[in-house]
Amino acid sequence: MTRSSWTLAAALTAVALCSFLSPSARGDEPTPEVVTEKIDLFNGKNLDGWSVFLAGKEPGKDPDGVFTVEDGVLHISGYGIGGITSDRAFRDYQIVVEFKWGEKSWSNREDRCRDGGLLIHSVGKEGAYGGSWLYSIETNIIEGGLGDFIVVGNNTEEFALTANVKPEKSKLGAWVFDPKGKPQRVLSGRVDWFARDPEWADVRGFRGKDDLDRPLGEWNELRVVCRGTAVDVYVNGVLVNQAYDVKPSAGRIQLQSELAEYYVRRVELLPLEK
Numbered sequence: 001m002t003r004s005s006w007t008l009a010a011a012l013t014a015v016a017l018c019s020f021l022s023p024s025a026r027g028d029e030p031t032p033e034v035v036t037e038k039i040d041l042f043n044g045k046n047l048d049g050w051s052v053f054l055a056g057k058e059p060g061k062d063p064d065g066v067f068t069v070e071d072g073v074l075h076i077s078g079y080g081i082g083g084i085t086s087d088r089a090f091r092d093y094q095i096v097v098e099f100k101w102g103e104k105s106w107s108n109r110e111d112r113c114r115d116g117g118l119l120i121h122s123v124g125k126e127g128a129y130g131g132s133w134l135y136s137i138e139t140n141i142i143e144g145g146l147g148d149f150i151v152v153g154n155n156t157e158e159f160a161l162t163a164n165v166k167p168e169k170s171k172l173g174a175w176v177f178d179p180k181g182k183p184q185r186v187l188s189g190r191v192d193w194f195a196r197d198p199e200w201a202d203v204r205g206f207r208g209k210d211d212l213d214r215p216l217g218e219w220n221e222l223r224v225v226c227r228g229t230a231v232d233v234y235v236n237g238v239l240v241n242q243a244y245d246v247k248p249s250a251g252r253i254q255l256q257s258e259l260a261e262y263y264v265r266r267v268e269l270l271p272l273e274k
Helices: 003-019
Strands: 050-054 067-070 073-076 081-086 093-105 115-123 135-142 149-152 160-165 182-186 189-192 220-227 230-235 238-247 252-258 260-270
Touching (some): 081 115, 135 238
Antiparallel strands (some): 093 260, 115 252, 149 189, 160 182
C-alpha cells in the first residue's frame, strides 16, 4: 500500500470511529433546540440518544451495567460515579423526570442518604467536572434535598446563577431559597430548596419534617422549567426553588449515578406553557 493509501485509510478509520463516539467525546457542541412539542427523551426500550460516562472507565463503556433498561424503566444501579448524557441539547423547555429510590447503596454511601441528580444546561466535555460529569446546573435528587440547585462549574461566570435567598447560609453551609429574600450570585455550591430541614443529616433514609418526597418505593415527579435564563423547580407539584440569570441557559441533559440505586420511568421534554 502506498503512503497516500495508508493516509487515506487512517483518515477513514478515524472518521468511522469518531461517528460512534458521543458528541462530548468528539468535542462537538450540539446546537440547542427550542422544544415545541413533546419529546420522550427516554424511549422506555433502550438508551438510544444517550451516551454513558463513568469515572475510571473508558468513555462510552458501562462494564458493570450501571445503566440498564428493564420493563420500560431505566434502572440506575448506582454502582459507580458518572452519568448518561443526551446527545441533543435544548433551550426553553420543561423537563419532567419521574423516579423512585431503590434499596442498594455502595462504597462509602452505604449508610448515607440516597443520592442522584438531574443536570441541565450541560456543556463541554464528559468528565470535565471531577472526572465524572459535564459542567452544568444540577437540580438535585437526594433524600432531604430534592430540588436543591448545585452549580457544577469551574468557579467562574461561565457557570453561575442568581437566587433570592435567606440572609444567612444554613448550618450546612448553603444558601436557602426565599422568594422574598436578597439576590445572591452563586458561582459554586448549593442553593437549597426553601424548606430543606436545617437539621439535615447525611444518613440513609433521612426525612425532614417538611420534605415533599414520597415514601420509599413510590414515584416522585421532578419538573424543571427553563425559560430564557430562568429556572423553576417543582417537586411533586410544589414550586421549591427558583434561579435567574443562569449561565449557561441551554445544553444537554445528564442523569447521575452517585452510588445509590434508583429507577426512572419518564424523562419527558415539554414546550413551555404560554
